[in-house]
Amino acid sequence: MSGGEGVRNPADLTPVLDELDDIDAAIAEVLDAIDTLEWILLVTLGNMADTIDAILVDTTAIEIAVNAIRAQTDGLPVLTETGGTITTDGNVQDLYINNAPGGVFRPICVKIDFTNHTAGETVVITTNYRIRAAGGLTLQDTATYAGVPTSPLIK
Template identity: 80%
Template sequence: MAGDGVRNPADLTPVLDNLDDIDAAIEVNRLLILIVQAGIAEVLDAIDTLEWILLVALGDMSVTLDAILVDTTAIRAQTDGLPVLTETGGTITTDGNVQDLYINNAPGGVFRPICVKIDFTNHTAGETVVITTNYRITAVGGLTLQDTVTFAGVPASPLININLEPNRFG
């Protein structure tokens, strides 16, 4: 018992664990003996009984399969709308007109755009840029203004980050 440390002599957990292992081995051996003693016909009858028990336990498989189809269809609707990293780029000049930086007009489901980054490196002191964030909140509705940010002159940080929210309708 050297190296075992202090243990409670009344704790029978290790002994009970060993007895459980022995009981399990005895049950396996008992089953093997029964199979050998029984003839092939008895084994086949036991298999038929087991199949019947499984059918009763599982019930009508068509109902189960229909439920699985409903679940997988719901999962598919969610995963089809999972965010896809898409990099878009380009140059927009300040010409006084409203221009789209990013728009998703026909999402497949709920989508999660992360952000839009705008590089103001070439922005001059005389330019003013107004950025609006708009969302469509109904399937056939128009875009609704959520936020407006104005950048006049040269920004202190030339790279601007605009966080976007999950949306369903674009």
């Protein structure tokens, strides 16, 4: 028994208990960190859920807008040129009338050829529109061409 250690009581667990206390403290720190991470995840996921809900709402609004645009533009690929001859006889005549639903056909430009127009003729062109289906036509604009126009092609 050299070194002055003396006799130890084998039942003295103080060093072991000290180690266990250190382990318990480390476990408590880990549990606190896990609680903090859970809180961060809940907040983040909660915010994500709000963001996802907002995106879904916005997507629905976009879908409604796209459907409205498609209703107007679906007829564009089938636009065709039309033509015909109208003789000036003193009666009101339809040069073009669109009774189709909106989006089926919308002319971009109407051209009228006055090549055969004589000095004694007067042509009145009116643009009319219809506000509701089967409703009456309402005058929008009028253009009068008397005599021979300076340009035989009118747009």
